[in-house]
Amino acid sequence: MANRQAAAPANDSGTDTGKGTSLNFKVDPEFKKEFKGFAVAHGISMTDLLREGYALSNNQKHKK
Numbered sequence: 356m357a358n359r360q361a362a363a364p365a366n367d368s369g370t371d372t373g374k375g376t377s378l379n380f381k382v383d384p385e386f387k388k389e390f391k392g393f394a395v396a397h398g399i400s401m402t403d404l405l406r407e408g409y410a411l412s413n414n415q416k417h418k419k
Contacts, residue, residue, distance in 0.1 A: 378405075390404065
C-alpha cells in the first residue's frame, strides 16, 4: 500500500496536469482520515478542500 500512495498524483484528483508541485508535510494519521473522509463526503478532492480552507481562512484574516 505504501508504494501505491507514493505513486499517487500530487493533486489528489486523479488528473496530474504536470503543472503543480507537491506540498510535503506530515499530519496525524487520524487527521488525514478525517480530512479525506470530509472531502469524500462532499465530493471534492483533498486538494480542493485544502484550497477552499485556505481561501476561507485568508478571507477571514483580511476582513479584520
